[in-house]
Amino acid sequence: MPIIATRFMSKNLVIVESPAKAKTIEGYLGKDFTVRSSYGHVRDLPKGDSAIDIKNGFKPTYVVSEDKKEVIKELKKLVKEADVVWLATDDDREGEAISWHLQEALDLNDKATRRIVFREITKNAIQNAIQNPRGIDIDLVNAQQARRVLDRLVGFEMSPVLWKKIKAGLSAGRVQSVAVRLVVDREREVDQFNAAAQFKVNAEFKAGGKVIKAELEERFDKEADAMAFLKGLIQANFSVQNLEKKPGKKTPAAPFTTSTLQQEASRKLSFSVAQTMTLAQRLYEAGKISYMRTDSVALSEFALNAAKDAITAAYGEAFVHTRRYKNKNENAQEAHEAIRPTDFTVTQAGTERNEQRLYELIWKRAIASQMADAQIERTIVTIGNSNTKDTFTATGEIITFEGFLKVYIESSDDEEEEDAAGTLPPLSINQALELQQIQALERYTRPPARYTEASLVKKLEEMGIGRPSTYAPTISTIQKRGYVVKENRDGKERKLTQLILKDNTIKEGIVTEITGQEKMKLFPTDLAMITNDFLVEHFPNVTDFSFTARVEKEFDEIAEGKKKWDKMIDAFYTSFHKQVEKTEAVERSTINTGRELGRHPETGELVLARLGRFGPYVQIGEGDEEKGIKPQYASLRKGQLIENISLADALELFKLPREIGTFEGKPMVVGIGRFGPYIRHDSKFVSIPKTDDPMAIDEARGVELIEAKRISDAAKLIKDFKESEYIKILNGRWGPFLAIGKNNFKLPKDKEPALLTLEDCLKIAGLDHLPTEEDAGLKKPTAKKSAKKASTKTAAVKKTAVKKQAAKKTAAKKTTSKKVTVKKAAIKKTTKK
DNA sequence: CAGTGAGCGAGCTTCCGCTTGACTT
Numbered sequence: 001m002p003i004i005a006t007r008f009m010s011k012n013l014v015i016v017e018s019p020a021k022a023k024t025i026e027g028y029l030g031k032d033f034t035v036r037s038s039y040g041h042v043r044d045l046p047k048g049d050s051a052i053d054i055k056n057g058f059k060p061t062y063v064v065s066e067d068k069k070e071v072i073k074e075l076k077k078l079v080k081e082a083d084v085v086w087l088a089t090d091d092d093r094e095g096e097a098i099s100w101h102l103q104e105a106l107d108l109n110d111k112a113t114r115r116i117v118f119r120e121i122t123k124n125a126i127q128n129a130i131q132n133p134r135g136i137d138i139d140l141v142n143a144q145q146a147r148r149v150l151d152r153l154v155g156f157e158m159s160p161v162l163w164k165k166i167k168a169g170l171s172a173g174r175v176q177s178v179a180v181r182l183v184v185d186r187e188r189e190v191d192q193f194n195a196a197a198q199f200k201v202n203a204e205f206k207a208g209g210k211v212i213k214a215e216l217e218e219r220f221d222k223e224a225d226a227m228a229f230l231k232g233l234i235q236a237n238f239s240v241q242n243l244e245k246k247p248g249k250k251t252p253a254a255p256f257t258t259s260t261l262q263q264e265a266s267r268k269l270s271f272s273v274a275q276t277m278t279l280a281q282r283l284y285e286a287g288k289i290s291y292m293r294t295d296s297v298a299l300s301e302f303a304l305n306a307a308k309d310a311i312t313a314a315y316g317e318a319f320v321h322t323r324r325y326k327n328k329n330e331n332a333q334e335a336h337e338a339i340r341p342t343d344f345t346v347t348q349a350g351t352e353r354n355e356q357r358l359y360e361l362i363w364k365r366a367i368a369s370q371m372a373d374a375q376i377e378r379t380i381v382t383i384g385n386s387n388t389k390d391t392f393t394a395t396g397e398i399i400t401f402e403g404f405l406k407v408y409i410e411s412s413d414d415e416e417e418e419d420a421a422g423t424l425p426p427l428s429i430n431q432a433l434e435l436q437q438i439q440a441l442e443r444y445t446r447p448p449a450r451y452t453e454a455s456l457v458k459k460l461e462e463m464g465i466g467r468p469s470t471y472a473p474t475i476s477t478i479q480k481r482g483y484v485v486k487e488n489r490d491g492k493e494r495k496l497t498q499l500i501l502k503d504n505t506i507k508e509g510i511v512t513e514i515t516g517q518e519k520m521k522l523f524p525t526d527l528a529m530i531t532n533d534f535l536v537e538h539f540p541n542v543t544d545f546s547f548t549a550r551v552e553k554e555f556d557e558i559a560e561g562k563k564k565w566d567k568m569i570d571a572f573y574t575s576f577h578k579q580v581e582k583t584e585a586v587e588r589s590t591i592n593t594g595r596e597l598g599r600h601p602e603t604g605e606l607v608l609a610r611l612g613r614f615g616p617y618v619q620i621g622e623g624d625e626e627k628g629i630k631p632q633y634a635s636l637r638k639g640q641l642i643e644n645i646s647l648a649d650a651l652e653l654f655k656l657p658r659e660i661g662t663f664e665g666k667p668m669v670v671g672i673g674r675f676g677p678y679i680r681h682d683s684k685f686v687s688i689p690k691t692d693d694p695m696a697i698d699e700a701r702g703v704e705l706i707e708a709k710r711i712s713d714a715a716k717l718i719k720d721f722k723e724s725e726y727i728k729i730l731n732g733r734w735g736p737f738l739a740i741g742k743n744n745f746k747l748p749k750d751k752e753p754a755l756l757t758l759e760d761c762l763k764i765a766g767l768d769h770l771p772t773e774e775d776a777g778l779k780k781p782t783a784k785k786s787a788k789k790a791s792t793k794t795a796a797v798k799k800t801a802v803k804k805q806a807a808k809k810t811a812a813k814k815t816t817s818k819k820v821t822v823k824k825a826a827i828k829k830t831t832k833k
Numbered sequence: 834c835a836g837t838g839a840g841c842g843a844g845c846t847t848c849c850g851c852t853t854g855a856c857t858t
Contacts (some may be wrong), residue, residue, distance in 0.1 A: 017852065040852025047847090067854090094851055148849075155848020163846065173848045281853080293851090469850055612838045619838080633838060657835085673835035685835065737858090744858070 010083035015075065015102060017089050020285050021121060025088075028123040029130075034078060038089065042068040043101040045152055054573070057566040058149055064105055072105055079106050084114060087136070088129070091117035092333035093559065094467075097144035100136050110135075120300035120337050121290070143559035149569055150174070150551060154542055157580045158535070165588055166531055171481055174551075175466045175474055177535055177543050180483045182459060183451055184524045184532045191644055193447035199226035199440045199499070203392045205238060205383065205433040210425040212433065214383050214392035223497055226440040230501045232388050238433045241384035241391060248376040252368040252404040254297035254325040255338035258468035259461040261292070261362070266454035267411045269357055270520070272486075273453045273472045279350075279358045280339070287342055288349040289362055293468040294336035295461075297325040299366070303340055307370040310344035315406060321372040331464035331552060340366040368408035375401035379424055383433060396424030413455055437502040441511070444494070450521040453486065465548045483528035489639055491517030526616040526642045530593050538583040542576070598647040607650055609642040616642050618650040637672060661699025668702040670694050681706055721758050726771045729753050729761070738764050740771045 012033045016022050019037040026035040043062040045051035053059040064072050079085055085108055087099035099115055102108070114133035118125040151174055158172040201216035220226040256264070258277075265276040280292035290303075299307070304322050311320045327334060341349070341363045349363075350356040379396040399405065451459065457471045466474055478484045491514040498509045524532075536543045551572070557563040594610035597618070605621035616636040623631040634653035636645065657671035657680075669680045670688070677688035679702050686709045688694055692701065718736055719729040726741040736753040738745040738761055745764050747753055762768070 019853075038852080039854095041850070042852095044850090045848095068852095090851085098851065144850090151849045153848085157847095159847035169846045171847045175849065285853090467850060469852080474849085610838085614837050617838065631838090633836090635836080635838095671835060675834070678835060680835070746858080 011081060012084050012086060013075075013078050013082035014086040014088050017095065017098060018291070020287070021291070024121050024287070025126055028126050034082070036075060036078060037071075038075070038098060038102060039068065039071055041065065041094070041098055041101065042072055042105055045148065052149055052152060058569045058573070060145060060149055062101065062104070075102070075106055079108065082112075084112050086130070086133070087113065087115045088117070090335035091119055092335040093140055093144045093147065093555070095335055096137055096140040097148075100138070100141040103136060119296075119298075119335060120302065122300055122302045124302075125300070137559075139561045140559045142565040143555040146558055146565040146568055147551075147555055149565075150572065153569070153573060153576070157577065158539060158542070161538075161580060161583050162531060162534070164584065165586060165591055166534060166593075167527070169481075170527075170531060171477070172531075172535055172539075174542065174548060175460070175470065176478055176481075176483075177532070178463075178465055178545060178548070179456060179460060179474055180478050180524065180528050181532050181536065181543055181545075182456065183478075183484050183522050184529055186448060186450055187524050187529075187641075188643075190447040190450060195444040195447070197442045197444045197496075199223065199497075200443045201226065201229065201438060201440045203238075203383070203438040204436040205394075206436055207427060207431065207433050208425040211436065212381070212394050212424060213422075214381070214394035216390065216392055218390070220440070223442075223499070226499055227506065229390070230438060230440060230499055230506050232390075233385060233438060233501060234387075234504050234506075236385040236387035236435075238383055238385050238392075238435050240381055240427050240429055240431045240433065242380075242382040243427060243429055244380040244382075246378045246380070247400075248378050250374040250376060250403070250405065252323075252371060252373075252408065253365065253410045255299060255340055255366040255369045256362060257295050257297060257338060258293050258471060259295070259457050261339055262457050262471065263413075263454040264361060264365070264411065265358060266452055267413070268361065269354070271354070271358070272520075273457055273475050275354075276358065277472045279355050280362075282355055283350055283359055283362075286349070286351075288346070288359060290338075290340050290342060291336045292339055294334075294339060295327070295329065295332040295468050296334040296336055297327055297338045298334065299325070299340060299369075300337055303337065303344075303366075304370065306344045307340075307367060311367060311371055313345075315371075319371050319403065319406065321403075322370055325369070329461070329464070331549075333467075338366070364408040365410075368404040371404035371407070372401070374399060374403035374405040378421075381424065381427060394424065395421045397421040398423055413449065413452075413458075437500055439501075440499040442496040442498070444496075444515070450518060450523065452521060456522060463545055463548070464552060478528075482525055483531065484522050484524055486520055486522055487518070487638070488520060489516070489518040489523075491515050523639075526611050526636075529641070529643055530591070530611060534591060538586070539576075539579055595642055597645065597650050600651070607647055609636070609645055609650060611642060616640070618645070618653055620654065656694065658695075660697055660702050663699070663703050663706060668699070668706070670697055670702070679705060718753050719756065721761070723758055724770045727758070727761050729756060740765050740767070 010032070012029075014022075014025065014029065014033055014035040016025060016035065016037055017040055019039065022035040022037040026033065029035065042064060044065050045060055046063045051061055053061070085106070087102055087108075089095040089098040089102070095117075103113060115136050116129040116133050118129040155171070155173040158177075159170065162170040162172055199220040199222075201218070201220075203214045203216070205212045205214065216229075218229075220229060253260075261280065262273040262276050265271040266273065271279070277292065280289065283289045284292050304324070308320050308322055325338070339362055341359070344363070344367060347360075347363060348356060349359045377398045377400050379398070381394040381396070383392040383394065385391075449455070453475045456475065457466075460466045460471065460474070479486060493512050494515045496511050496513060498511050500507050500509065532543075541547060554563060554568050558565045558568060594608055597607040597609055599605065600607055600620055603621070607618060607620055608622075609616065609618045614635070617633050618636065619634075620632045621629075623629050632654060634650075636642070637653070640649065657669045660668050660670050660679075662668065663681060666682045671678055671680060672694060673685075675687065676690075677692070677694040679686045679688060679697070681702070686705050688697065688705065692705075697705075716731050717728060718731055721727045726739075728739045729747075730737060730739050732744075736747055738747055738756075740761075743765070747756070747764065751760070756764075762770075765771070
């Protein structure tokens with residue numbers, strides 16, 4: 001095959017997956033090569049039932065995706081002009097499939113088509129790849145088809161069962177259902193956790209003008225024991241009993257993969273996983289970093305050398321340590337390098353602040369990964385006393401050689417991180433130490449930590465579930481479906497007993513700590529718990545944590561040609577489909593969507609907690625249709641779950657809304673809404689600050705809050721216009737902005753907000769007329785169908801439109817599923833410890 | 834946004850993995 005000849009004489013079309021990659025490669029290959037991108041997958045299963053012919057060996061039908069029609073059209077044109085087409089999609093299962101789909105969709109003939117792969121984007125690697133083309137690996141393609149078909153069958157057969165049995169619009173799938181299950185399981189672990197307290201003893205000594213902090217290894221279950229221990233040390237003298245020095249070292253972490261980048265950006269920069277990916281994408285498109293969706297920790301030889309040079313130049317040769325990292329994760333497909341700067345000598349990149357911060361993190365991590373270990377000298381001091389045989393231990397750490405610590409310190413998820421050991425003053429054996437104080441403090445064990453977005457990604461990756469390209473979307477899907485909420489929760493105060501031995505006397509005191517406070521953590525909703533339990537009960541295999549690992553093994557066998565893909569799917573589907581049919585026959589009324597909380601202490605009526613159309617609520621009594629008596633209802637508040645709300649807390653919910661008096665002849669009513677406690681007065685709402693107890697607010701305080709709100713509102717309005725009541729220039733949280741009814745617009749920075757004219761405002765809002773009700777966002781948006789057609793519209797517009805429609809749907813009197821009244825029998829009692 | 838907890842009922846919802854887009858608040 002005269003490859004070299006074709007390379008120089010003919011026209012070549014190279015197709016890769018990413019346009020940014022195409023641009024780089026084009027530069028390496030010269031003018032005989034046109035490099036284009038497929039923008040990922042070009043064909044997929046259509047939406048309907050016709051996608052998979054289950055009776056005929058699960059034969060899939062593929063169609064060119066709507067957003068790829070233009071791409072295929074363009075590529076077809078270029079194919080005609082080319083003599084050889086090089087399929088250079090990623091070197092993994094999905095990449096192989098993309099090549100195959102391209103071949104099919106572009107009608108490529110075998111003779112003029114070559115499949116090439118490279119894992120790093122360097123001139124050498126690419127020219128090397130061109131020298132070593134191969135054919136499409138159909139076994140690998142079949143493994144991908146099996147993956148695709150399985151996911152479709154699982155997702156599109158399980159989800160409709162949920163629509164019928166639980167709620168319309170829900171979803172289930174191989175990845176998301178496990179993600180939800182993890183969050184649900186963790187919440188239950190936290191709920192069932194019994195904190196145990198122990199007394200932990202710490203001592204502070206003084207030597208050479210420095211404070212030495214030491215700990216007692218033993219802990220005491222009872223206060224009396226801690227007290228006895230302290231009593232035994234009254235009048236004791238303390239001295240250094242033993243000194244031990246141990247050399248140690250610290251080794252840098254591997255450069256980032258998608259998952260570790262998301263974790264570190266979450267911990268160090270508080271980015272959501274989606275935010276991290278958006279910022280990384282921008283850095284990638286600007287050519288500043290290598291590809292950001294990767295599961296590989298390996299760096300190319302080029303990168304290893306470049307890092308070495310950069311480190312030598314900046315810190316000297318002693319700081320260099322070339323390391324080749326290997327993946328521990330078997331599931332990794334490693335089509336790319338680890339995430340690294342494209343140029344290690346560039347220490348700053350990115351246009352916007354957060355981009356810069358992310359780049360710095362990537363740069364530091366990649367550079368550090370190629371640096372020497374840090375050398376540490378650890379000193380362990382054993383401190384004895386003249387009264388007892390008990391010893392305290394103090395540890396000190398001195399860094400004797402900084403190594404990689406010069407640039408980067410990895411953080412950890414562990415909340416209970418001990419503060420790093422500090423340095424100790426020079427000490428010698430038998431040296432006397434002056435006791436400052438000894439403290440015995442009650443410490444509670446902590447429940448397992450709730451997941452953050454990033455720690456959930458980490459867990460999924462460890463279990464081999466999901467891929468770098470889907471971590472962020474999965475996390476957002478389970479939130480969009482209402483299974484999981486990302487929230488802050490206030491903690492509770494807890495009193496701790498503290499005993500302090502100082503100046504030979506022991507004092508007992510109480511200190512308070514805040515416990516259970518959470519920031520941006522994932523909480524399951526009642527919907528998630530009900531759906532999860534339903535799925536786990538009826539589809540135990542698919543919701544099993546090892547399901548993905550098991551099917552991945554089979555996909556591997558298919559890729560190795562040891563197994564036929566349709567046989568594998570058939571074996572799975574026969575039993576799976578039976579489960580589906582069985583589950584479809586389940587009576588809706590037997591599904592556990594609620595719980596009996598007990599009887600009302602005064603009326604003896606039944607109190608129930610249930611999941612309704614508008615969310616979880618509690619209800620007193622069951623009403624009486626004939627007498628026209630309706631039960632009383634109240635929604636659960638943030639943080640409350642059907643599963644564990646107590647009768648007392650449930651009854652609390654009925655105490656609001658509550659009238660607290662009148663002001664200007666109109667009643668003031670205190671309630672709790674989505675955004676917390678409020679006072680409603682004259683159909684206006686005033687938030688009640690956290691420092692006030694909504695149950696304690698009286699008429700005078702209500703008036704005070706309303707008047708305070710009026711003053712702050714007056715400061716809010718910068719300008720309004722007599723021509724239209726909708727147009728207002730307001731002072732908001734982020735400075736002045738233009739409001740047209742409910743729609744807000746940014747103001748240009750070069751003009752004084754108060755001086756803007758009506759014309760200016762209309763221009764900013766993009767209107768050529770005074771706003772109508774619709775412009776002001778007060779009238780219904782256009783019909784569903786037209787909204788769908790306008791898919792070219794902005795994501796933001798679409799999003800709000802969808803939101804509004806969703807809101808409307810719930811409000812409107814038309815709903816989907818036939819509601820089966822859940823009878824008393826349906827509410828199972830869940831026994832709680 | 835501040836409550837609601839249905840009624841005749843059409844047609845719809847949904848998966849996982851590849852990519853980027855063109856938007857803001």
